[in-house]
Amino acid sequence: xxxxxxxxxxxxxxxxxxxxxxxxxxxxxxxxxxxxxxxxxxxxxxxxxxxxxxxxxxxxxxxxxxxxxxxxxxxxxxxxxxxxxxxxxxxxxxxxxxxxxxxxxxxxxxxxxxxxxxxxxxxxxxxxxxxxxxxxxxxxxxxxxxxxxxxxxxxxxxxxxxxxxxxxxxxxxxxxxxxxxxxxxxxxxxxxxxxxxxxxxxxxxxxxxxxxxxxxxxxxxxxxxxxxxxxxxxxxxxxxxxxxxxxxxxxxxxxxxxxxxxxxxxxxxxxxxxxxxxxxxxxxxxxxxxxxxxxxxxxxxxxxxxxxxxxxxxxxxxxxxxxxxxxxxxxxxxxxxxxxxxxxxxxxxxxxxxxxxxxxxxxxxxxxxxxxxxxxxxxxxxxxxxxxxxxxxxxxxxxxxxxxxxxxxxxxxxxxxxxxxxxxxxxxxxxxxxxxxxxxxxxxxxxxxxxxxxxxxxxxxxxxxxxxxxxxxxxxxxxxxxxxxxxxxxxxxxxxxxxxxxxxxxxxxxxxxxxxxxxxxxxxxxxxxxxxxxxxxxxxxxxxxxxxxxxxxxxxxxxxxxxxxxxxxxxxxxxxxxxxxxxxxxxxxxxxxxxxxxxxxxxxxxxxxxxxxxxxxxxxxxxxxxxxxxxxxxxxxxxxxxxxxxxxxxxxxxxxxxxxxxxxxxxxxxxxxxxxxxxxxxxxxxxxxxxxxxxxxxxxxxxxxxxxxxxxxxxxxxxxxxxxxxxxxxxxxxxxxxxxxxxxxxxxxxxxxxxxxxxxxxxxxxx
Numbered sequence: 001x002x003x004x005x006x007x008x009x010x011x012x013x014x015x016x017x018x019x020x021x022x023x024x025x026x027x028x029x030x031x032x033x034x035x036x037x038x039x040x041x042x043x044x045x046x047x048x049x050x051x052x053x054x055x056x057x058x059x060x061x062x063x064x065x066x067x068x069x070x071x072x073x074x075x076x077x078x079x080x081x082x083x084x085x086x087x088x089x090x091x092x093x094x095x096x097x098x099x100x101x102x103x104x105x106x107x108x109x110x111x112x113x114x115x116x117x118x119x120x121x122x123x124x125x126x127x128x129x130x131x132x133x134x135x136x137x138x139x140x141x142x143x144x145x146x147x148x149x150x151x152x153x154x155x156x157x158x159x160x161x162x163x164x165x166x167x168x169x170x171x172x173x174x175x176x177x178x179x180x181x182x183x184x185x186x187x188x189x190x191x192x193x194x195x196x197x198x199x200x201x202x203x204x205x206x207x208x209x210x211x212x213x214x215x216x217x218x219x220x221x222x223x224x225x226x227x228x229x230x231x232x233x234x235x236x237x238x239x240x241x242x243x244x245x246x247x248x249x250x251x252x253x254x255x256x257x258x259x260x261x262x263x264x265x266x267x268x269x270x271x272x273x274x275x276x277x278x279x280x281x282x283x284x285x286x287x288x289x290x291x292x293x294x295x296x297x298x299x300x301x302x303x304x305x306x307x308x309x310x311x312x313x314x315x316x317x318x319x320x321x322x323x324x325x326x327x328x329x330x331x332x333x334x335x336x337x338x339x340x341x342x343x344x345x346x347x348x349x350x351x352x353x354x355x356x357x358x359x360x361x362x363x364x365x366x367x368x369x370x371x372x373x374x375x376x377x378x379x380x381x382x383x384x385x386x387x388x389x390x391x392x393x394x395x396x397x398x399x400x401x402x403x404x405x406x407x408x409x410x411x412x413x414x415x416x417x418x419x420x421x422x423x424x425x426x427x428x429x430x431x432x433x434x435x436x437x438x439x440x441x442x443x444x445x446x447x448x449x450x451x452x453x454x455x456x457x458x459x460x461x462x463x464x465x466x467x468x469x470x471x472x473x474x475x476x477x478x479x480x481x482x483x484x485x486x487x488x489x490x491x492x493x494x495x496x497x498x499x500x501x502x503x504x505x506x507x508x509x510x511x512x513x514x515x516x517x518x519x520x521x522x523x524x525x526x527x528x529x530x531x532x533x534x535x536x537x538x539x540x541x542x543x544x545x546x547x548x549x550x551x552x553x554x555x556x557x558x559x560x561x562x563x564x565x566x567x568x569x570x571x572x573x574x575x576x577x578x579x580x581x582x583x584x585x586x587x588x589x590x591x592x593x594x595x596x597x598x599x600x601x602x603x604x605x606x607x608x609x610x611x612x613x614x615x616x617x618x619x620x621x622x623x624x625x626x627x628x629x630x631x632x633x634x635x636x637x638x639x640x641x642x643x644x645x646x647x648x649x650x651x652x653x654x655x656x657x658x659x660x661x662x663x664x665x666x667x668x669x670x671x672x673x674x675x676x677x678x679x680x681x682x683x684x685x686x687x688x689x690x691x692x693x694x695x696x697x698x699x700x701x702x703x704x705x706x707x708x709x710x711x712x713x714x715x716x717x718x719x720x721x722x723x724x725x726x727x728x729x730x731x732x733x734x735x736x737x738x739x740x741x742x743x744x745x746x747x748x749x750x751x752x753x754x755x756x757x758x759x760x761x762x763x764x765x766x767x
Contacts, residue, residue, distance in 0.1 A: 024100025031092035045491035055247030064190030127415020186230025251514035308381035346417030397724035471662030513593035729766030
């Protein structure tokens with residue numbers, strides 16, 4: 001191996017900004033071609049919706065992301081693109097900008113490799129191609145699923161700034177670069193703490209290049225000032241929360257500006273308690289359960305946690321080389337071994353030629369891979385085996401996005417490895433062009449990841465939200481369970497303005513006082529002269545039922561439905577509710593929230609016209625208490641639905657009163673029977689547990705056959721893109737099974753067969 005070059009072969013080289021812009025533009029084009037045209041599951045819908053209305057997503061609130069994404073959507077508004085496409089393009093732009101900077105950095109490193117401009121440009125381009133098409137990087141860049149592409153760009157900005165600092169040493173202005181980096185680091189905390197993990201690598205680089213700068217006391221006062229200025233982005237949270245946005249998670253209001261400033265300056269240690277709780281993510285902390293940190297018990301064996309990282313690393317270079325039910329498919333492992341070897345070779349060559357930037361990159365990679373695994377202390381990975389085969393021991397979804405920076409960095413080392421081999425072949429054959437074919441390896445992730453990374457065809461989350469919302473009658477209360485049956489509904493309501501009359505109540509949030517108060521206020525009847533649509537992004541009062549943006553209209557009279565809309569018949573005309581869902585004041589809500597009530601002996605709880613019995617020796621959580629109050633207050637005023645039959649029957653004991661209508665389960669005020677126009681599923685049917693005991697066949701048929709949307713050739717996909725959301729196809733499958741069973745009871749064998757086929761197609765997609 002060659003010894004380190006003391007200085008770059010062309011120290012006066014001007015950075016190729018034009019080429020970097022071109023490469024970044026090509027990466028952006030790739031992401032745009034494979035871009036999701038709408039929302040997606042998990043946090044995508046939440047972040048698109050909050051960006052659109054300047055809302056507050058789940059703690060810590062990500063104020064920098066919200067502000068930047070909102071500014072971006074306003075900037076692109078003249079294009080006429082949908083809000084979803086604009087926000088997804090925001091993610092694509094962040095990642096493309098990252099790779100433009102990676103190109104500049106790799107071109108800088110390659111000055112220690114070659115004097116030939118073509119080699120430097122081609123080597124940097126190959127490195128960027130591999131990094132940009134690593135599966136997780138690509139998958140996070142063409143749909144705004146999380147905030148991590150902003151973190152990725154921030155780390156790339158810091159990396160380029162530290163390189164420029166090195167080049168500017170002794171030429172003036174180098175101290176200003178360090179001050180700017182301090183500002184960027186502090187500001188990045190308003191997006192996510194990930195970018196702050198670049199600090200150790202920056203420290204290592206400074207110690208290797210010019211450690212005396214750390215003794216320059218004149219640097220520290222301006223660094224403190226700009227750090228506080230960067231952290232001040234968090235003041236967005238209490239200021240916006242005070243205006244009651246529709247999505248206001250954690251409700252981080254503060255009594256005074258002074259207390260808010262104290263919270264920001266101490267980063268959640270002093271000052272405003274609601275803001276501190278949001279910054280510290282207290283909503284997600286479970287007493288007695290270990291969380292992130294360098295100490296404390298592991299939530300899974302450390303060997304399994306590192307194996308989970310290796311599983312995600314194995315995905316990066318040839319995701320489509322999939323082996324069914326195989327953790328490490330042999331074919332894909334071959335690609336992984338190739339890219340591991342190339343990355344190791346690239347790192348070794350990097351170390352041999354430019355040790356300072358090598359140690360920066362190595363520290364950054366180590367911190368954001370193996371160090372991050374140790375710190376995050378995850379449970380067993382979603383698809384990792386555990387000795388007890390207990391799903392509660394696992395993360396609820398795959399967490400590969402946490403390691404996006406490490407995969408991107410490894411791709412850069414792979415590019416350096418390829419470039420080194422190319423140069424070695426040139427020395428052997430005496431011709432640069434004879435070694436060019438080896439560089440084609442850089443295109444393998446592009447082709448081997450395309451099928452899994454592209455999202456251009458995927459409307460599943462948006463259409464799922466539409467279908468679920470259209471399953472419920474006007475002014476309904478719809479109890480949901482978590483992210484995937486809630487956030488897409490928020491997106492549809494707050495971005496596309498569809499079925500805003502429905503009060504979506506996510507039961508996991510209903511344990512908090514802030515959420516219970518928001519549910520109450522959102523459903524209060526509007527006072528005379530007040531219209532909710534006049535302040536569409538703020539909590540005002542009950543929003544009205546509209547049909548102008550839906551393909552189906554609930555009505556008592558089919559003659560009132562015109563155009564191409566489908567009439568969804570009701571027993572009575574649409575009626576505006578006369579009271580809110582939760583008739584409790586703030587003091588009682590605060591008292592109930594977070595508290596359990598012990599039921600020592602069996603107890604009957606009246607809920608309007610129906611009664612539910614709670615077994616003795618059980619406990620009622622806060623959400624159950626609030627849910628019973630909402631049901632009792634609303635059952636004669638609004639339709640009440642559940643997105644899952646399990647919530648109604650298992651958690652609330654209401655299984656005898658629910659009927660399937662489309663994808664939702666409706667709560668009736670009396671026990672259903674065959675005279676009420678619903679069909680009883682055969683008690684001995686193996687499908688009853690998933691179809692529900694009772695089905696409104698006609699309502700479900702109209703919804704499933706005429707109203708529901710299924711775009712993108714679903715369910716004929718060859719795989720479901722997000723396995724952690726693989727239960728979604730089963731919801732459709734169960735609904736079709738219900739229709740098949742109902743058709744059999746009517747002796748309609750043709751319809752039963754047709755619905756059975758659809759049920760099996762959806763079920764196959766959900767395996």
